Amino acid sequence: MSAPWRRWRRRPWSTADAILCCALGLGLAAAFVGPAAKDAATLHRPSSLPSRARGGDSDSQSSLALSVLIAGAGPSGLLLAHRLLSAGASVHLVEGRRDPRTDKSLEGRAYALGLGIRGRTAIRTAGEKLWASIKPSGFASERFKLHFSPTFAIDLRTPEDNNGLEPSLLIYQSDLCSAMLDELEASFSGSGRLQISFETRLKSADPVSGSAVLQSGEELEELPPVDVIAGCDGVNSAVRASIASACPGFKAEQTPLPGSLKVLRFPQMPEKLDPTAVHAIPGKSGTSAFVEPTARGGCALINWRDAKDPETGPSLGDLVDPTEAQEALEAYFPLIADALDAESAKQFVAQKASRASIVKCNTYSFGRAVLLGDAAHSTGGASGQGCNSALQDSVVLAELLQKEVGTGRDVEEALALYSKKQVPEGHALLDLSLGPGETAGPVRRALYGATSFVGTLLSKLGLGEPPLQTVLTTSLTSFSEIRRDRDLYFGAFPSQAEFESEIERATA
Template sequence: MSATRPRAVIVGAGPVGCLLAVELLRRDFKVEVYEKCTADVVLRQGAGRSFNLTLTHRGFSVLHPRLRDRIYETGTILQQRIVHHRDGTLTHQPYGVSDDHHLLSVPRRELQRNLLAEARASGAEVFFGHACVGADAHRGEAMFVDSNGTVRRATGDILIGCDGANSALRYELSKSGARMQVHQHYISHGHLELTLTAEGSAELATDGMHLWPRTDHFLQAQPNRDGSATTTLFMPVENDRDHLRFRSLTNGRAVREHFAREYPDIAGSLPFAAEEVVRTRPALLKVVDCAPYNYGRAVLVGDSAHTIVPFFGQGINCSFEDADVLCELLDKYLGSGVDRHEAIRAAGAEFSERRVAAGQAISQLSMDNLHELSEHIGDKEFHRRKRLERRLHERHPAEFTQLYQLVAFTRTPYDEIVRRSRIDKLALDALCDVYDPDTEADMIIGSYPEVRRGLSGQDRRQPALALAATALARGEH
């Protein structure tokens, strides 16, 4: 392998691009980062229509402890969901079973500021106002043009796309021979940030994510360290004959009536909602699915490879995990003694093999969670099921862990979680069909391990209910 320092060219100076710069510099890469926006625009990102980012163990485990501590200083620890029902009652749903099971709600601009500062301090060269207009993956080369029309070429041993959902590098690679299957679509929902008064924010518990689920839409409030709360309305955009949508809320009276009816406990603390909803277009949400993530010596990471909806709060966590896996694979192949460029290509290929399925899995989980946030968490049956699941985990932690805990608080691959949770759900559904969860929860919990093992075994043709009945008949609880 060449004695010269390996070089990385990163397209995109968002949080993921900056994190990758930091980690590659720790591995003695020479790193150049190119960003199409100006520095002022990048550092302002997050103002206006943006909700906070939520970091969990999956994302935090990637960060150096010193950097992690700095980010904690800018965020708010959330231990639970706090559900606000139409009748004014509250339901509290812990995110996990220990104090370590929490979210850190971080304003997007604060995360950006910290990671950009760390990348620069670590030695990254960051070029703002440079738009990617061409790429040659086999040479590790990208072309950029600045605001004056000046063209700049950058060449590295590896070319990494971290330039988001509308990735220019992904587009340039697809033009130059990459056989990437790229699918994108907009979902029905959009989102809009609202201004919550200081008095309204002060009335919200600061240790929880506040949610007002209303069947097909919901309001969300994320407490901040300064006592404010980032408040966001998620709602379908287009008109519907039977339901109000963003497009239906065309005047102040309609907005005020909607908020008074749907969110009576907080409507008075949103005095500018009518003006904000009528005058501001909601931000749209889209999904991008891409495969493979690599081509030649180029690799796509984060939203440039997999843009997901925000309803599981895993977008930034999945992207940080991407960065960690890529660096791990670069360590593996660059340390194997093979030609540097061959090692880069091998690392990119294995990265794609490992992360495409994971990206597709968390994308689907995130869409599924929209229904949980807007509808299910307001349902008493849902909360009864969650209480049963928590008891089941306490009794049989090796056999059962709630889906949310697996996603947020472990590094279990997302696609493995999907496979595991399907069997978990099948086993628990079968037992709840046999036993009454209200009066016979102990029987459900005692029978679960055997039913779960049966569903995991070779004979999956046997119906779940039959497996449950077999376990019950044996009386082995």
């Protein structure tokens, strides 16, 4: 096994890790933590995110004569569709869930995510009109509070720290996808190159031939071969499974993280909390809540461990009676007690608890199949960059297909270039999200923790470099560059040549 693959190994999470996850917002806080590192005008802009936004139909642009099947109509799949259709490709978008625009109610595990500068910049490459259509459905926030008790909290970010950066946008994924779908259909429904199939999932695919089988209910449909099969289908990706079955050298590690999650939604933010701020709140017995304002009230991610403690009562996951659930949540989280009612308690017990997972792959493409977002590199929501990095994947893939295939290069070669560019990014983000693993050793892990804590405090005083979460959130510097700057804590990050060699061996 080559160096880039075996160097990472995640240790089991401790109680401190669970509290850190609360501070990181279980995938959202990183969009708010820390002061802005630089003014927006001086932010680094990598070549994968061009400065000139593109948008609209492709009649006046060079034509990309490709047929593309996109599995997953989440944000990354929809942005990829926007970009490829603008370039002249034909796109068939399939999504196992129903059209989010047909039912505006928030059900089950519907949650809000944070779009930082990486996500905003990626979306804008499809045109400023697309971003303008998304903004009204979100809530702009520049405040983040970390609570240590019901009576003591510190401000980790305030509007004064922003230094001219556009605030992060808190938005339910369903609202984000609805806005992107509306613009997609408005721009391309008359082109004859867009087909969207909801409540239809990819059952299987052949990365070599480009053929695929779709399933809608009990009905199966065999599709003719396409040029590209793009897996934007999440942690349990069918496209990733197809690569695994066809490519002997492909290695994918999927590791569930400890702890369980459920979502609470309120008509308005709890009275004891600043209604304009995001709040990380540790609860008793290792529980945590991450509460954020949205355009439709408040939203809270509740996290707990499944281990039962006789002194604290049953696990939150064992509660089936709404009254008992309301009482337990009020006891665990006094700061949100006034927002809890019978309806939110019913909502809580009706949900199936979920668990976050890590996904790490040694290549993101094989044949005509390619992976994006959580299908390629899930961090389990530990850094707040999941959606933002997935949107960047879409831009990089679209740019490479347009550049390489548009100038006569083979599709598979273009997908291999995407893999060589994005695999180091995915591995770097995983390191940065979870911290040094076991191979770093106890001294490096302790040094990393102490340095991070002291650095955060000094940054509030205007001293020293901005903390890691600020760099991730407020700059477009590549994750690989950020990770290599921290070799002292993590150990040496593989070189670009090492990554490319591993990818070539895996796909040979």
